[in-house]
Amino acid sequence: AAKADGRGIHRFYRAELLVGAQNRKALEDDLRHALAQNQFHLAYQPVVSTREERIVGYEALIRWEHPTRGAISPAEFIPVAEECGLIETIGEWVMRTACDEAARWPEGVRVAVNVSPIQFANPALPAIVTNALARSGIAPQRLELEITEGVFLDETASSDQMFKSLKAIGVRLALDDFGTGYSSLGYLKKAPFDKIKIDQSFVRGAAIAGNRNAAIIKAIVTLAETLGMETTAEGVELKDELALIRDLGCSHIQGYIYGKPARSEEVEKQLGNGGKASPVGYKVSRSPR
Ligand code: C2E
Ligand code: MG
Ligand code: MG
Ligand code: MG
DSSP states (O other): HHHHHHHHHHHHHHHHHHEEEEEEEEHHHHHHTTTTTOOEEEEEEEEEEEETTTEEEEEEEEEEEEEEEEOOHHHHHHHHHHHHHHHHHHHHHHHHHHHHTTSOTTTOOOEEEEEOOOHTTTTTHHHHHHHHHHTOOOOOOOOOOEOOOOGGGGHHHHHHHHHHHHHHHEEEEEEEETTTTOOOOHHHHSOOOOOEEOOOOHHHTTTSTTTTTHHHHHHHHHHHHHTTEEEEEEESSSSSHHHHHHHTTTTTSSTTOOOOBOOHHHHHHHHTTTTTTTOOOOOOOOOOO
16 A cells, blocks of 8 residues: 555656646746737836935836736746746846836936846846947946846856946946845955845844844945945835834835836836835735735
8 A cells, every 4th residue: 555655646746747847838938929929018116215215216127917827927937037048038128128218217217127147147248238228328327237146156257257347337236135145245345236135035024023134134234334335125015114124224225115016107107206205005014925
């Protein structure tokens, strides 16, 4: 009986794997056509300066409206795009679209674009960035590239060269999701980041008494200030979290409390009101996730 059970379980797992692989293959096929069929758009989330409580920029976040499955999260399809070689094309579309749309916003409002480690490893990236800036006409200082610690995984001289080339163009660089990867302090020493984005997993629960996240955030802020870098706290949802993040001295705040990602037309409306931000997302509890 034990043997039969064992085989049954084995078969069950194989079936699961097969379904997983089929879904994955289907997703990959659909992803190949998504760009040509206009199924992507960008949503922009406000980044607010803590001191002035003003919107200083937006992070561009890709959205995929699948014809039958509906909205699919970038957390699901970006890794697939990275593995099947589509991230280069999709990433270039994001870069161009974000710059083009930001060109319609008031001068001085920045746009941040997520750049995959695979794009970062491509020597063509500086040309792609230069081209996106030129066709949109936005100043390089208005564009911020968000990269994760993943770019340091295969450390080569070429990553140093890439940082130099991008800084030479004049764009800003942000280290995204700080604290979730290896968080080696060596990265901060050698790479010319303008900003550290503190991952939302640290903001989560930070306002609860006795939680150690607040101490970690404080340490990151102190380190960043010493290195002349800005800090953005990601995923601020609650009033208590906002108060704490202000106390801890993060220079910028991004989270549902100031606004969820929205289309460029909505951004134009927000900025039409002068870009004054107010905490709208006051809630008694966090959204389910
Ligand atoms: P990320 O770059 O760290 O982006 C922040 C994520 O946190 C976004 O999720 C945003 O909607 C979410 N977020 C912001 N504030 C809050 C909050 O208060 N509460 C909660 N629960 N979430 C909040 P999103 O849009 O689903 O994107 C997930 C990830 O997918 C991004 O994380 C980024 O790594 C990747 N991604 C998104 N767009 C692109 C893109 O154009 N290119 C690349 N390479 N990656 C992208
Ligand atoms: Mg990001
Ligand atoms: Mg992040
Ligand atoms: Mg993230």
